[in-house]
Amino acid sequence: MTQRTNVVLLAALITATAGAQDVSVYGTTMAQMWKQDISGDKRTMAPAAQYLGIDASQLGTEALSLHLFGWGRTDLGDQSVPGSKSAGDLTYGYLQYRFAEANAEIKAGRFGITQGGAMEQVDGVSARTDLKGGFTASFFAGKPVLYKNLEGAAQKDYEYQHDFIFGTRLGWRMSKIGELGLSYLQDGTTAAKDLHVPSPVDYTRRQMGADIHLVPISIIDFTGRTLWDMAKHDEMATAPSRIAEHDYTLAVKIAPTFVVTGNFTERNFQAYFAGTNMPNLFRQTELGKHRGYGINVVLGPASAVQVVVDYRNTKRDSYGEANRFGGEVRWTIPESKLQTGLGLHRVLADNVISIDDRVPTYSLSHREIRAWVMYESGRYSASLDGIRQSFDDKHNPSLAGVSSQYEFVGSLGARLTPSIKLSGDLSLGANPLFKKEVRGLLRAEYRFSMARKGGK
């Protein structure tokens, strides 16, 4: 959408809230500050950000509601983000109608949607409903929200190809046993090969998905999905598989406070990265795959002391294997409103073979320790969070000869009224060039509800 249509839409939607019976306005205002020194180039960064949301329900009828959310950012000091000193976005703005039966609902406007394999931001319409016999149906269609990350002709190609998005899912449920779903997504109607001048990069997607959630007995919980890339690729002969993703998780609840979970994933780069607008980073030309499996064990209730032990093995064909293992303890003391956590992880990873003769190979292995504590009492809150990573091989060119890095964040907050909270964070760490950096942040969070009970 153009800036102008955005403003018009916004104005229209906000006007519509005037007739609402129940309006809540919420938001966060933040101001950050830090000094940056990159090889003598000193700057003072002071970005300010505003997030604002409005939910208005019972617009004339019980079932109609309006939901808006957006943000704006502006640099009060030097420019802090590449591009421009200010930016903003309408994350969503839609009307929703919910029916009294069948959990049926319709949305129109800009919204985010998760449905089967799709997770999209759309300017259009969506609908869902439960059908007889345990079936459910849902669909959405419209114009995909476009992002500006490409340059010149590539951006034009991307926008041209992304003219239309459509997705649908059919599910079938069996009471207390689970659900099966089949979904289809088409993003863009003109593929790269159909252009007048065929482009080397295809920004469109045609994706099929199957998802499953099974709880055959109360101690077993199995979820997962498979996605297929259905697009016609001229070069498909070289691709190993049309399967974009397998991702399956099995949880065995041996006791309410003792759960063992296993996970398996496999992703083929060409099929999985379909539709990327960063083709040089998420490369479809990388014809191999990534696969991972892991297990984690959770012991203890979330409301007291909980221990999680985890292990994960991953393998990327073009790089190698990595093993990550470790554990985490979370301790919640409800009476004293205190919560604390400690996590330790070790990553043992294959060496990277680089093209630089001075460092022909280097290691990605590292360890990480994180500890935090949070306290909330009446009006006041405080927290402290520390993370430290130490690297086995400081010759890794990403590390500039440094063998460890840390960051501490301390926060103090006060609730001024039930609907307004102020907090300030101070963080101590390093910038990517490993120079010490202190950052300050002020945050005001608020939520106001205006309910007009008993008629207009």
Added chain:
Amino acid sequence: MFRRNTLLSLAIMLGLGVLTACGMLSTEKSFAGTHPQELGAGRPQCSSCHEDELKGAAKTYASFNHSSTFVKDHKVQSGQDGNVCATCHAQSFCSDCHAGKTVMKPSTKLGDRPDRATPHSGNYLTMHRIEGKIDPTSCYKCHGRANNDKCTACHR
């Protein structure tokens, strides 16, 4: 484009109309649009208040317990029961981590909430070169089609 959208909305209304007319819609009452009970702090365990089955999802309430596994791996649930999530979560809750365009990383926005499962704490501009090398597919859920504003300075 506008015409196509309007036509599609009409087609969808028509589709729903036909389904209703043919009596194919479920006659079960919809569940509450917003969760009737205010919840305390922390990750909710649905089964501590609810027994049995969430009818509109045909699943036990326990399968929505916000266990550490659920928090790490909520993709299938949100793909199947997005309307259940919406009884408690505004989309803005999800967009703290999942926005197509946003202001700052979730761990900065929620700097006063170390208990939250925010990705990218610490100096991530450095760490990401290691994690991204090991598994770039894990980034593609959030970056690569959207949320690339901070990447293009270095990745072209």
